[in-house]
Amino acid sequence: MASATRPATVRERVADADRSVGRLLLVAAGALFWGWLVASWVNRWLGGVLVPVGQPLIPAGAVETAFAAIPGFAAYAADAAFVVELTPELSRGTWLTVVITAVSLVLGFFIAVPLAVTRVYGRFSAWLSLAYTELLRGTPLLAQLFVLYYGLNLASYVPGAFSGVFARDVVWVAILGFTLNGAAYQAEYIRGALESVEEGQITAGRAIGLSKLETIYYVVLPQGLRYAIPSWTNEFVYLIKYSSLAAFITVPELYYRADQIASETFRYTLIFVVTGVTYLALVLTASKLMERVEERVSIPGLGADSEE
Amino acid sequence: MSDDDFLRVTDVSKWYGDEKVLEDVSFEMDRGDVTVLIGPSGSGKSTMLRCVNRLAEAQEGSILLDGEEVLSPDLDVDELRREVGMVFQGFNLFAHLTAVGNVALGPRRVLGLSETAARERAEEQLERVGLADQLDSYPAELSGGQQQRVGIARALAMEPKLMLFDEPTSALDPELIGEVLEVMHGLVEEGMTMLVVTHEMSFAREVADEIVFLDDGRVVERGPPEQLFDRPEEERTGRFLERIASHD
Ligand SMILES: Nc1ncnc2c1ncn2[C@@H]1O[C@H](COP(=O)(O)OP(=O)(O)OP(=O)(O)O)[C@@H](O)[C@H]1O
Ligand SMILES: [Mg+2]
Numbered sequence: 001m002a003s004a005t006r007p008a009t010v011r012e013r014v015a016d017a018d019r020s021v022g023r024l025l026l027v028a029a030g031a032l033f034w035g036w037l038v039a040s041w042v043n044r045w046l047g048g049v050l051v052p053v054g055q056p057l058i059p060a061g062a063v064e065t066a067f068a069a070i071p072g073f074a075a076y077a078a079d080a081a082f083v084v085e086l087t088p089e090l091s092r093g094t095w096l097t098v099v100i101t102a103v104s105l106v107l108g109f110f111i112a113v114p115l116a117v118t119r120v121y122g123r124f125s126a127w128l129s130l131a132y133t134e135l136l137r138g139t140p141l142l143a144q145l146f147v148l149y150y151g152l153n154l155a156s157y158v159p160g161a162f163s164g165v166f167a168r169d170v171v172w173v174a175i176l177g178f179t180l181n182g183a184a185y186q187a188e189y190i191r192g193a194l195e196s197v198e199e200g201q202i203t204a205g206r207a208i209g210l211s212k213l214e215t216i217y218y219v220v221l222p223q224g225l226r227y228a229i230p231s232w233t234n235e236f237v238y239l240i241k242y243s244s245l246a247a248f249i250t251v252p253e254l255y256y257r258a259d260q261i262a263s264e265t266f267r268y269t270l271i272f273v274v275t276g277v278t279y280l281a282l283v284l285t286a287s288k289l290m291e292r293v294e295e296r297v298s299i300p301g302l303g304a305d306s307e308e
Numbered sequence: 309m310s311d312d313d314f315l316r317v318t319d320v321s322k323w324y325g326d327e328k329v330l331e332d333v334s335f336e337m338d339r340g341d342v343t344v345l346i347g348p349s350g351s352g353k354s355t356m357l358r359c360v361n362r363l364a365e366a367q368e369g370s371i372l373l374d375g376e377e378v379l380s381p382d383l384d385v386d387e388l389r390r391e392v393g394m395v396f397q398g399f400n401l402f403a404h405l406t407a408v409g410n411v412a413l414g415p416r417r418v419l420g421l422s423e424t425a426a427r428e429r430a431e432e433q434l435e436r437v438g439l440a441d442q443l444d445s446y447p448a449e450l451s452g453g454q455q456q457r458v459g460i461a462r463a464l465a466m467e468p469k470l471m472l473f474d475e476p477t478s479a480l481d482p483e484l485i486g487e488v489l490e491v492m493h494g495l496v497e498e499g500m501t502m503l504v505v506t507h508e509m510s511f512a513r514e515v516a517d518e519i520v521f522l523d524d525g526r527v528v529e530r531g532p533p534e535q536l537f538d539r540p541e542e543e544r545t546g547r548f549l550e551r552i553a554s555h556d
Contacts, residue, residue, distance in 0.1 A: 203363060204400035208414035208466055209390040218417055222404045299404050301448020 026284075033281045040091035053088075060084045083274055086261060093257035094278055096171060100243050100253060101282075104178035105186075105236060111179065112186035113225075117216055119191045129187070136184035142245050145177045149249040167252075174246035174253075178239060185235050193228035194220055226294075227303050233290040240282050254278060313372070314339040314501060315360070315470060320369030322355060322525075329355050330366065331525045335518070340499045344512040344533075347522035348548060353505040356522065357472045360503065361392040374469065390418055393463025397475040399455040401447040401462070407434055408443045411462045419466065433461035437491045453484030457491055464495075471495065473504040507552060513537055521545050 039057055043050040051057055060081040067077035115133065118125035136144070148154050149170065158169040166172070197220050205215030244255035258275040262268045313336040322330040329352045337343050345353045358364035360371060360378065362385045371378040378388060402410050411430035415421045421429065434443055437457040447455055456476055463471060473492070477485040489511050495502060496515045506512060512519060512533060519536040521529045521544075529542045540546045 198400075198403075200396065200398055200400035201402060204396065204402065204462075207361060207363060207389055207394040207396075208462065209386045209418040210414070211386055214417060218413060219402055219404075226404070300446045302403050 030281070030285065030288075033278075034285070036087065037091050037094060040088060041095055044088075044092065056084045056087045058084060079270060082267065082270065086271065086274065089257050089261060090254065090274065090278060093252060093254035094282070096166070096246075096251060096253035097240070097243050097255075098282065099166075100171065100174055100178060100246060100251070101236075101240050104175050104182055104243075105239055107175070107179040108182035108186050111183035112190055113221070115183060115187035116190035116194055117221075119187065120194045121212065121216060133184045133187055136181050137188070141177070141181050141242060142248060144181055145174065145245060145249050148177050149173050168250070170249055170251055171246075174243070174249060174251045177249075178243060178246075182235060182239055185238070186232060189231040189235060190224065190228045192231065193226075194224035196227055197223045223302060226297060226299070229290060229294045229297075229303075233287055236286045236290060237283050240286060241279060244279075313337065314341070314374060315503070316370070316372040317356075317360075318370045318372075320356070320359060320366045320371060322352075322359060322364065322366045322368075329525050330359070332369070333522070333525070333527055334369075335520050335527065335530055337501060337503065337518075339501055341517045342496055342502045342504065342515045343518045343520060344516040345503065345505045345520050345522060346507070346509075346512070346548070346552075347528075351522045352525040353522055354474050357394070357474050357503060357505060360470070360472060361389050361394055363394075386418070390414075390466055391468055392470045392472060393466055393468035394472045395456070395459050395463055395474065395476045397478050399447070399452070399459045399479070401455055401458055403447055406444045406446055407439060407450070407458045407461075410447070410458055411465045414462065414466050429465055430461070433465045434458070436464065436494075437461045438487070451484060452480045453487045456480065456488045460488075460491055460495075469501065471500055471502045473502060473506065475505050475507070477506065477508060509537070509549075509552060521548065523548070 036057060039050065043057070044053055047053065048055075063084045064077045064081035067073045067080045073080075115129045118129040119133070120126070122129065154173045154176065155170045158172045162172050163169050201219050201223065202215050205219040206212070210218065243253060246253050247256035247259060250256070254275060258271050262271045265271070316336040318334050319332045320330055320334070321328065321332055333352075333356060335343065345356060347353050355364050359366040360373070362378065362383075366379055369379070373388070373392070377383065402413065405413065408427060408430045411433050412426040415429045416423065416426035419426075431440070431443060434440060437460055439454060439457055439461065442450060442454060442458075445454075447458070450458065456479075460476075476492070477488050480488065485508070489508060492502070492504075492511070493515065504512075504516075516533050518530060519533050520527055521536065521540075521542075523544055529536060529540060529545045536545065537549065540549065
């Protein structure tokens with residue numbers, strides 16, 4: 001008897017293998033990246049428990065020797081060692097990049113939701129919200145950062161409770177800038193998602209005696225925010241990359257440190273390739289993370305599911 | 309017309325912009341009555357229902373519910389809606405909530421019941437409409453008939469004194485209509501006061517105390533089903549009934 005399932009064609013099997021090998025490589029690369037990053041951070045916070053602060057986790061010399069020993073890799077031994085030398089500085093910068101992005105994104109979200117809700121359901125407030133969104137989306141982010149930093153000199157007004165959290169108070173200025181700007185973009189995405197919630201949902205909420213605000217909170221937002229996840233992920237990704245603009249107001253994040261090392265060593269290509277790969281790893285992590293979140297909160301018949 | 313009518317609609321008129329969609333509509337119901345609104349598409353049936361729970365605002369006339377003026381600007385609209393349940397043609401179930409979640413939301417957030425008490429009440433109501441085995445299903449996982457029964461349970465969970473049904477079976481495949489009508493029959497037997505828009509004429513004939521025929525925003529004719537269906541006084545009523553009958 002022939003088996004019920006047709007044996008996979010060679011091409012299908014290769015594609016499957018490709019996919020699983022690709023997946024494995026991606027997971028391995030991710031583990032290496034985050035392992036290295038977190039270990040570097042912990043080492044620094046704990047005052048050098050693994051290696052002296054400022055030293056790479058693995059001695060550059062050892063990496064150079066190892067590369068030299070592998071046939072075909074000898075030519076890259078010096079470059080590999082150089083990259084390893086950079087990791088303490090770059091991982092420090094990456095820490096700020098991650099923190100600035102994450103904090104700004106979360107704070108921005110809590111501003112974006114009311115902005116989006118007032119845009120869709122408000123009257124006068126809708127107009128205010130529109131003005132805010134258009135102003136922040138219509139002017140260059142870098143200019144906004146300059147206004148906050150050079151124009152308003154906010155770095156010298158950081159409240160006591162926040163001052164000293166980061167080595168430099170200017171980090172708060174960057175967070176403020178990205179929060180205010182990101183909120184405008186997030187609000188646009190969330191607004192679009194709220195508008196796609198069916199009118200009948202609101203009618204039904206009102207009909208059981210929920211107030212307008214309660215209906216928005218208990219009915220519209222739980223649906224709209226789910227719809228918003230994919231486009232919201234874009235904003236997450238943009239913010240990771242745009243956070244590099246903080247370098248221009250002297251925040252020592254990833255781009256800032258890369259630029260500094262490059263101008264000292266003149267090895268621009270190598271340094272920015274490594275920096276670019278680091279941003280790429282952060283971006284991939286973010287989109288994978290959001291894919292997970294989307295899966296976790298998905299509801300049959302809502303959003304992507306309903307397009308079946 | 310007695311003074312103790314439970315619902316008394318008097319000369320209600322409503323405009324959408326320049327368009328007059330209800331014109332001096334009047335009818336009344338006693339407690340426990342079933343009144344069925346019929347009429348062609350666009351005649352204002354839905355609008356009339358929605359004026360009763362203030363989802364639409366009538367500009368003229370009076371709607372007294374249990375002695376209280378529904379159209380009064382001082383009325384607490386959310387309070388009114390707590391007491392008037394509504395069932396929609398398109399079900400309008402909360403898409404992100406399970407059957408229990410749909411039914412429990414009102415008791416929890418509007419009536420202020422505890423999480424457990426709200427869930428218990430929701431389970432009772434879902435049992436009442438025959439859905440004890442679908443408590444945790446999402447709307448998209450239910451058939452149309454099941455969804456509409458959840459919709460009815462959601463309204464009942466607020467323990468309303470009046471139920472409004474806006475074409476509750478119109479969106480259903482023919483084989484699913486029966487289960488919803490059966491639930492509605494049950495409510496009639498329990499003595500629920502119901503104002504129903506429907507094209508299910510046999511249902512109307514069976515349960516209605518009065519049929520109100522609306523056309524072009526006006527009450528053309530009203531009366532008990534035997535009279536209105538079998539001996540309509542107005543020519544328009546007869547023509548409408550013939551048209552409906554030929555669709556069945
Ligand atoms: N929100 C609205 N804005 C403007 N016009 C409306 C609105 N709702 C209803 N109308 C108009 O009011 C009139 C009555 O509509 P209504 O929905 O009450 O009719 P209906 O008898 O329920 O019809 P159907 O059998 O198609 O449901 C129609 O002409 C309709 O176009
Ligand atoms: Mg209608």
